[in-house]
Amino acid sequence: MSGAVTKSDSDAEDALLGAEIETKLNLQKDMDKTDACPGKTSKKKKKKKPQKLNGMRLSVHIIQSCHFVGIDGNPNVLEDEHKEPVQTEPPAGSEFSGTQKKKKRKPGNKGDPNDGDPHIMKQTYPPSIPICDLFPDRDYPVGELLEYPPDADGRMAINRTTSEECKARDRAHLETYQEFREGAEVHRQTRAHIKKWLRPGVTMIELCEELERTSRALIKERGLQAGLAFPTGCSLNHVAAHYTPNAGDTTVLSYDDVCKVDFGVHVNGRIIDCAFTVHFNPKYDKLVEAVKDATNTGIKAAGIDVRLCDVGAAIQETMESYEVELNGNTYQVKPIRNLNGHSLGPYQIHAGKTVPIVRGGEQTRMEENEYYAIETFGSTGRGYVNDGEEVSHYMKNFHAGHVPLRISRSKQLLSVIDRNFGTLAFCRRWLDRLGETKYLMALKNLCDVGVVDPYPPLCDQRGSYTAQWEHTILLRPTCKEVVSRGPDY
Secondary structure (H helix, E strand, C coil), X not given: CCCCCCCCCHHHHHHHHHHHXXXXXXXXXXXHHHHHCCCCCCCCCCCCCCCCECCCCCCHHHHHHCCCCCECCECCCCCCCCCCXXXXXXXXXXXXXXXXXXXXXXXXXXXXCCCCCCCCCCCXXXXXXXXXHHCCCCCCCCCEEECCCXXXXXXXXXXXXXXXXXXXXXXXXXXXXXXXHHHHHHHHHHHHHHHHHCCCCCEHHHHHHHHHHHHHHXXXXXXXXXXXXXXXXXXXXXXXXXXXXXXXXXXXXXXXXXXXXXXXEEECCEEEEEEEEEECCHHHHHHHHHHHHHHHHHHHHCCCCCEHHHHHHHHHHHHCCCEEEECCEEEECEECCCCCEEEEECCECCCXXXXXXXXXXXXXXXXXXXXXXXXXXXXXXXXXXXXXXXXXEEEECCCCCCCCCCCHHHHHHHHHHHHHCCCCCEEHHHHHHCCCCCCHHHHHHHHHCCCEEEECCEECCCCCCXXXXXXXXXXXXXXXXXXXXXXXX
């Protein structure tokens, strides 16, 4: 992203102007002189430099339109700070669009083009710079802001948006929102890289290791203060959720697979839970479109004082309006009725409330300053999942008190879990990464006594295909923020 090289010497410009006039007046003579003096060269015209957006830091909403470059072709080295950035337009609807004016350079200013502007650090490709370093002032990009569904009298949404009291409550939780936004920016940049990188022929272990390596770098992993919130889910086809490869798994992603990529990060326990579906064969387009549309419908329906069952009814109506044709057979897309969205708490992936994706669920209402993972699953099968076989996901029971353990290896393993994961989910690959060996019996013992819960893969009938889309939303006092929203979905 380098700017044009220009000349600023006024004498050179005067000489250039005089030469051009002389050429026009004595064209034929000059042509003869040029033949006699082949060493004489003409001056280059001054090129116009691209303008920078006034004080704007590149956000995730425009990151996909940027080119990640380095010094001397090395993509892992930041380009020189004196080079001009490519001019980039802000996204429609963002806080920078419409009203933001470009800063005009004064004709007499011949200094560095970045003079007067804060240094803007640019992300490498593959992404490697922590998000907290890209945004040292912690002014992270805000997610999509939506008004709440109106009350029967139609006044609730407007009142919350304009109320000074609601705005004050909003400001009181700004630190929490910024923690969510940091994690959301990590998620967006990680998934943008993975979508570009992923292709048929990649093993599931390679996918998880690349995604988790990128996430750890961008979140600047630091114990329980910030890191991965749960193992990378990469469930294939009829497996809807809770599959991640264990060591030795040789499963390879193929052209005809439907892969649900579900991963999360956290900052101080504030979890971003967000998922998308990858497919290469266009015959699955309608299945994937149905589930994405249903998730967006659920997001639109959610809000303060909204009943959870009403959100589920809206999701089901949208999803069942789609059909998909596979191998000459037509299937109605069915919501998987025993999978749900859920509320999020500090260091707690399931905080007590569930968001159904079919009608007839809980009458419980959503409340102000609750945080939810709105996720939907669609299937060409029965629309119901059962436990699979080999377990890979585990999580310490959030409400487990002190349980006396008789096996010393179990005590040691529990200490490792407490120190590295707390009450967040983990997998066997992560224990391997920490250097743990011969832990399966101790892990089984922790599950048997109820300290740790196993989460087996969740599977519909074999031969069916499932899809998933998910976003994290914040029910703020003034509005609803889809904090994990990005330019991709």
